[in-house]
Amino acid sequence: MFLADSPPPELQTLTRGQYDLVEFALVGAGFALLAYALYSWTSRDEVGVRYRPAVLAGLCIGAVAALSYLLLFLRWGHGYELTDAGYVPGAEARLALSPRYVDWSVTVPLLCVELLAVCSLAGARARKLRASTMAAAFLMILTGYLGSQVVDEGRDTTALVVWGLVSTAFYAYLYVALIGAVRTSVPAMGREAAVSLRNAAIVLLGAFGVYPLVYAIPVFVDVTATWLTTVQLAYSAADVLAKVGFGVLVHKVAKLRTAEDVASGRDTHQEAVWVSNVEHSRAVLPPAQPPAIATRPTTPTA
Structure with missing residues (x-):
């Protein structure tokens, strides 16, 4: 419900406390996402090649989100001016x-890639599901954006409802x-990996629930x-x-599944796999290839 004569929430004067809370949330979330990107990069070799797409997707997610929060922080800092009345929007x-x-x-389509990369689906079925979930994730965000930001700057209740329902379908x-x-x-996986995969899905889908609620x-x-302040805090927490x-949970699943593949002889890994200070598999190097035997070309005789 919108008041016809009231400005959008982004264009209302904030108290100093509200402004500082949002700034704290943006900086904190940005640092957390940057740290996660660095963690993904430095720990990528802990995971076997089969599950490495999950780590690379996580790296991209952390990097893109950290840059996004830098932009949000800069916009936030330049968008308001401190006066006696509080922070006045510009x-x-x-x-x-x-x-x-x-x-x-x-990042939301990449989250789907990250989860599916440690699942047991393979071949055409995995490719089809990955493509459909990425497309649905993108369209979910796009249609929500149209309703909340584009049509009448998000001030049209009808547009909010219609585009919200379309987004909800995706x-x-x-x-x-x-x-x-x-x-x-x-x-298809061991108990510890299965529990971690379930927990990862619960965390992801539970966090997704914050966005349509807001x-x-x-x-x-x-x-x-106050609504704007609450939304910024909720979005920052849900993003982290x-x-x-x-x-982090998906990375654990990838490591556990790597250890399972090494232990069963399905794959090799150049270093031991440790999870929570417990060794789950030892380093197993690929079999050495025999050196190629060079042959001298024969010279035809006259």
């Missing part, structure tokens, strides 16, 4: 939320597809500066949970 304040959608349009498909992939994969708030209540918390 022209750039209207971009206090929209850069998040650019981030999500890249959102529901993601739930069904990803839960189905996890349930299919669990019997999206729907303006349909039912008047949006204020969905990207860092989920990513």
Whole structure:
């Protein structure tokens, strides 16, 4: 519900406390995402080649999200001016939320890639599911962006509802597809890896639930500066949970599955696999290739 004569939440004056809380959340989330990107890069060799796409997807997610939070922090700093009345919005304040959608349009599809990379699906089935979930994730973000930011700058309740319902359809498909992939994969792995995979799916899908909840708030209540502050805090917390918390769990699954493949003889790995200070497999090098025997060309006789 919107008041016709009230400005959008991004263009309302904030108290010093509200401004500082959002700034703290943006900086904290940005540092957490940067740390996760560095962790993914430095630990990529801990995972076998079969599951390394999950680590590379996590690296891209952390890097893109950290850059996004840098942009959000700069927009936030330049968008408001401190006066006796509080922090008064300027022209750039209207971009206090929209850069998040650019981030999500890249990182949410990659989150699907990250999860599916440690599942047991293979071949054409894996490629088809990966393509469909990435497309659904992107369209979920795009349609939500149209309703919350583009149509009448997110001030049209009808547009919010219509585009929100369209976005929810893609959102529901993601739930069904990803839960189905996890349930299919669990019997093919050890107990510890299966539990970690379930936990990763719960963290990801649970964090996803924050976004439609926040999206729907303006349909039912008047949006204020307090609402903007709450949204920024909720989005920052959900981003860290969905990207860092989920990513660490997926990395654990990838390591456990690497150890399982080494122990069963299906694969080799150049170093021992340790998880929580427990050695799950020893280093197994690929078999040495015999040296090629050089042959001298024969000279034809006259």
